[in-house]
Amino acid sequence: MRFGVVVFPGTWSDRDCGWVIDQVLGAELRYLWHKDRDLQGCDCVILPGGFSHGDYLRTGAIARFSPVMESVAEFAERGGLVWGICNGFQILCEAGLLPGALIRNDALQFRCEWTHLVCERTDTAFTAVVERRQVLRIPISHGEGNYFADPPTLSRLEQHGQVVFRYADEHGFVVPAANPNGSMHNIAGIVNERGNVLGMMPHPERAAELEIGSADGLFLFRSLLDSGVKVLTA
Amino acid sequence: MTGSTWLARVIVTPKPVVNDPQGLTVAQGLRTLGFDEVAEVRVGKYVEIRVTAEHKREARERVEEMCRKLLANHVIEDFRFEVEEAPAPAEVPSG
Numbered sequence: 001m002r003f004g005v006v007v008f009p010g011t012w013s014d015r016d017c018g019w020v021i022d023q024v025l026g027a028e029l030r031y032l033w034h035k036d037r038d039l040q041g042c043d044c045v046i047l048p049g050g051f052s053h054g055d056y057l058r059t060g061a062i063a064r065f066s067p068v069m070e071s072v073a074e075f076a077e078r079g080g081l082v083w084g085i086c087n088g089f090q091i092l093c094e095a096g097l098l099p100g101a102l103i104r105n106d107a108l109q110f111r112c113e114w115t116h117l118v119c120e121r122t123d124t125a126f127t128a129v130v131e132r133r134q135v136l137r138i139p140i141s142h143g144e145g146n147y148f149a150d151p152p153t154l155s156r157l158e159q160h161g162q163v164v165f166r167y168a169d170e171h172g173f174v175v176p177a178a179n180p181n182g183s184m185h186n187i188a189g190i191v192n193e194r195g196n197v198l199g200m201m202p203h204p205e206r207a208a209e210l211e212i213g214s215a216d217g218l219f220l221f222r223s224l225l226d227s228g229v230k231v232l233t234a
Numbered sequence: 235m236t237g238s239t240w241l242a243r244v245i246v247t248p249k250p251v252v253n254d255p256q257g258l259t260v261a262q263g264l265r266t267l268g269f270d271e272v273a274e275v276r277v278g279k280y281v282e283i284r285v286t287a288e289h290k291r292e293a294r295e296r297v298e299e300m301c302r303k304l305l306a307n308h309v310i311e312d313f314r315f316e317v318e319e320a321p322a323p324a325e326v327p328s329g
Contacts, residue, residue, distance in 0.1 A: 057279075057304070057305070058307055061304060061307070062304075065304075093309075094307065099309075100309060101307055101309040101310045103248075103252065103253070103255075103310060104255050104256060105255065106253070106255045107255070108255050108256065108259055146253075146255070148252055148253070148309070148310055149309070150251060150309070151251075182253065182255070
């Protein structure tokens with residue numbers, strides 16, 4: 001399994017993702033520059049967190065037109081695994097690879113804190129080794145993570161079981177108090193209908209070693225490694 | 235590109251169905267200042283674009299395309315704009 005981590009100007013979580021892939025898991029890693037179109041044979045492309053192009057105009061609005069995004073869209077279309085984290089999730093929504101949008105947190109504050117996520121889909125390549133309803137402790141760090149979709153889109157997401165993660169309390173109960181940003185239905189992460197494109201606001205790459213507070217993020221990285229899905233190569 | 239210079243004034247607003255936390259907070263601030271008559275506030279964006287085009291119609295078409303492609307996200311925002319012939323750019327003092 002070869003991971004590709006896309007780097008835009010203003011990306012800040014690329015090295016954190018790289019550290020987990022390379023140093024913690026010992027998997028193959030390539031950094032992919034936003035101006036390049038070659039995905040270098042990666043099996044999974046990660047769009048990491050940060051403030052691509054300063055997030056001017058809207059989060060992810062400029063980044064989605066980068067040359068690399070054309071290749072990412074084609075790769076996703078062919079069934080390739082694409083994983084957007086934080087700013088990466090915002091970029092995937094702007095690019096139309098995932099439905100909805102991320103708007104300003106309801107409290108207007110930048111929230112940087114630990115959250116608990118309940119996992120509702122364990123049949124994706126990203127969550128294959130997670131148990132159903134398992135609670136993961138993973139931090140968020142964003143000002144615009146308030147998931148919005150219009151009512152028809154939202155009901156379609158729910159009907160098709162596309163919500164992978166919801167903000168929950170430590171016992172896994174999805175309650176309003178556990179919602180850090182005002183997201184509809186406590187949504188923290190969704191997949192496309194096909195299940196090969198995941199977008200999530202929390203940062204699993206910052207919860208991959210017990211020394212820094214949690215290693216729950218590794219469940220996602222390990223899922224990708226263990227699922228052995230050699231679906232496609234870019 | 236030849237032709238006249240036009241000034242487009244684009245206004246992007248959150249759709250009515252989208253919760254606007256900034257607007258809610260500004261409304262609260264205004265009420266705190268004693269503006270009790272404030273019923274609602276919506277906060278959007280204002281963008282000025284100078285474009286070159288033969289005719290106003292052509293300028294409008296291009297600006298509309300810019301709005302659809304980049305300036306507004308149709309999932310959460312509406313846009314409107316007006317186009318007028320641009321005044322000559324102000325002389326920038328040199329040195």
